[in-house]
Amino acid sequence: METLGLALASLQLLAAFWLVAGKRMHSHISAFRAQAVLLAVNVGALGVREVLATGRPDLLVVCAALVALKVVYIPRKLHRTYAAIEYRIEKDFLANIPTLVLACVALVLLVYAAVSGLGASVSATRALLLVEALSVVLVGVFFLLSRRKAIGQIVGLLVIENGLFATGLYASDGMPFIVDLGILLDLLTAVLVLGVLVLHIDDAFETTDTDRLDGLKG
Amino acid sequence: MRALLHPALAALLALLLSPLPTGLIRKVKALVQKRRGAPLLQLYRDLRKLLRKDPVVSTTSSWVLRAAPAVVFATSLVACSLVPVTVRALPDGVPGDLFLFFFVLALGRFFLVLSGMDAGSSFGGMGSSREALISALVEPAAFTGILAIAAYARSTSFAAALAALNGLGGDPLLPQAGAPTGWAPSALFLLPVFLAFVLVLVAETSRIPVDDPATHLELTMVHEAMILEDSGRHLALLEYGAALKQWALLGLLASLFLPFDPFLGVAGAAGLALSVAFFAAKVLLLSLLVGVLEAATVKLRFFSVPNLAALAFVLALVGFLQYAVTGIGR
Numbered sequence: 001m002e003t004l005g006l007a008l009a010s011l012q013l014l015a016a017f018w019l020v021a022g023k024r025m026h027s028h029i030s031a032f033r034a035q036a037v038l039l040a041v042n043v044g045a046l047g048v049r050e051v052l053a054t055g056r057p058d059l060l061v062v063c064a065a066l067v068a069l070k071v072v073y074i075p076r077k078l079h080r081t082y083a084a085i086e087y088r089i090e091k092d093f094l095a096n097i098p099t100l101v102l103a104c105v106a107l108v109l110l111v112y113a114a115v116s117g118l119g120a121s122v123s124a125t126r127a128l129l130l131v132e133a134l135s136v137v138l139v140g141v142f143f144l145l146s147r148r149k150a151i152g153q154i155v156g157l158l159v160i161e162n163g164l165f166a167t168g169l170y171a172s173d174g175m176p177f178i179v180d181l182g183i184l185l186d187l188l189t190a191v192l193v194l195g196v197l198v199l200h201i202d203d204a205f206e207t208t209d210t211d212r213l214d215g216l217k218g
Numbered sequence: 219m220r221a222l223l224h225p226a227l228a229a230l231l232a233l234l235l236s237p238l239p240t241g242l243i244r245k246v247k248a249l250v251q252k253r254r255g256a257p258l259l260q261l262y263r264d265l266r267k268l269l270r271k272d273p274v275v276s277t278t279s280s281w282v283l284r285a286a287p288a289v290v291f292a293t294s295l296v297a298c299s300l301v302p303v304t305v306r307a308l309p310d311g312v313p314g315d316l317f318l319f320f321f322v323l324a325l326g327r328f329f330l331v332l333s334g335m336d337a338g339s340s341f342g343g344m345g346s347s348r349e350a351l352i353s354a355l356v357e358p359a360a361f362t363g364i365l366a367i368a369a370y371a372r373s374t375s376f377a378a379a380l381a382a383l384n385g386l387g388g389d390p391l392l393p394q395a396g397a398p399t400g401w402a403p404s405a406l407f408l409l410p411v412f413l414a415f416v417l418v419l420v421a422e423t424s425r426i427p428v429d430d431p432a433t434h435l436e437l438t439m440v441h442e443a444m445i446l447e448d449s450g451r452h453l454a455l456l457e458y459g460a461a462l463k464q465w466a467l468l469g470l471l472a473s474l475f476l477p478f479d480p481f482l483g484v485a486g487a488a489g490l491a492l493s494v495a496f497f498a499a500k501v502l503l504l505s506l507l508v509g510v511l512e513a514a515t516v517k518l519r520f521f522s523v524p525n526l527a528a529l530a531f532v533l534a535l536v537g538f539l540q541y542a543v544t545g546i547g548r
Contacts, residue, residue: 007409010540014410014533021529023522098528105532112543128540 002125005170008042009132012166013108016139019159020100025082028155029075035136035162036070043169058177065184074158074191081195082151085202094146107138129170136163148209150198154191161187224307225299225314227494228469232298235498236458236465237261239505243425244432246509261461268454276337276447286333287448287455293326294462301469302380304493305479312377316364319376319470323422323463327353330456334444341436345443352428352440352523356421359414359530366411366538367474383408384477411537412475416511417530419471423464425508427518427526438517465501468508472500 012035019031040063047059093100111134115127122130137160144156165183168175205212241258248255257263275284300314300322327349334346368374371382421428424441433439445456478500481492518526 006407010407010410010536013536014413017529017532017536021525021532023525097525101525101528101532105535108536108539112539116543 004045005042006125006128006132008038008045009129009166009170012038012042012162013132013135013139016136016143016159016163017101017104019155020104020139020143021097023097025086025151025155026079028152029078029082032078032155032158032162033071033075035159036066036075039162039166039169040066040071042166046169046173058180062177062180062184065181069184069188070158070162074187077191077195078151078155081198084199085151094148100142100146104139104142107142108135111135111138126170130167133163133166133170136166139163148211150194150201150210153210154194154198157190157194158187221311221313223310224303224312227307228301228303229295229299231303231494231498232295232462232465232469235501236298236461237265239464239468239502239508240461242502242505243509243512246506247513250510250513261457265454265458268457269451271450273448273450273452275452279337279447282329283333283336283447284452286329286336287452287459289329290326290459291455291462293322293329294459294466297322297326297466298462298469300376301466302376302473303469303497304490305380305384305477305482306490306493308377308381312375312380314376316367316374316376316379319466320360320364323466324353326459326463330444333448334446337447339447341439341443341446345440345446348440348520349444352421352527355524355527356418356530359527359534360418362531362534362538363411363414363418366408366534366541369538369542370408379474380477383474407540408475408537410533410540412471414530414533414537415471415475417526417533419467420508420511421523421527421530422467423460426512427515428523430517438520464505468501468504469497472497472504476500476504 015035044063115131140159240261245255302312331346334342371378429440
């Protein structure tokens, strides 16, 4: 069980690297979806264990919500939004891909340094799980920062959320049921709003380049 | 004397079976594209035909063009003989070292690159320059991967790596008869390293997405461009060498990362034969995977290859960090 959790966590980090190394929006979305699948499997495995141990199906419900939302609905929504504005988005990154990927490794090293500061207060397994999850968060932040167009930034945001969800899961063996569901609901609203917003930004300004928003500053 | 037994066996196996994965990969690709494709044994027939033909050698070329096929063939064969075929060989000693393995392959590649430039055709030079760039790009990934395995096995020798990744623990030189083999639990952390090595394999064997072995379109070919000047026996040796190199790299993955052997309990010569056959089956299974990968992806633009190389490097490094920094599973 422990080994399975570790393998899933490390695969989530690899999915984050796939995200950064990808060149096109569709590969970003598939990377996000793959990460969500891994997360759902992880939650599902924990959920089955919990049902067997205590009979509480909380985590299984969260797992089902994860699958419905992050594996099915959000990627489809992103694909549709992208299809509407596709012709205006090309090459949306600030540096070349090898540089971005190597910068992300530096972030992972940073997380290793930070987590090693916890010392003996956490077990080695939990420390590694935290490293993987926090690395996903930082890689997501980096991905968000390295995109100019709104739709890429949404994917970055979603990956950060994946990482935070995993961090919560690994740090506390699952957050309270209501918190998990609340987060997922927030995410749904965020994606709906952002999806509409992207189209509106595109309509009003004929581009989704968020740098242009700087011009609004007084 | 017994120590030479295993390399001889590995080399013989490679000589006999190495053209098979190529045929299998081509077949998988053809079937995916709803073609019937060439027969599985096509490469054997090609080699037999080419071996009977005299080479035509350009008068402007030097000894390099004539020596390169032999060097490529020999180095690939040596690489094949280094890859451990079965853990049964451990008590007798498995010679070789992961660094030596990649060094020998690099030597062959060096001569291949030289021979591409030797005849002075512009395609050869172009192919050589690309090959040199690709090999330099994937080298960090390959060596970081080796580093991860070496950190895990506490040694860069094949014997130690084989023993550690097979989870033999205790006394690695004496696998008990009937002892189950399989992944050591801590070896799961090397999963990213395995993926990195798959990318290295793709780049080293000139396969899609890095190079297209089926193309003779001048602008995109890499490996084909370098061997454009060779014919007859020379071409046969180069093709055979490429097949052997592919066998060696597939074998490396099969023996280190798929450490299963259900026949370890069977004693004697029959058991050995079963183990060796099982190894060959693993290699062929991996080549099926490569075929699917090749059918599912498109060739990258040449200037996108660094992206793939960076990803491979990062995979290897993450695998190394997971194991070496936290020290889990020791």
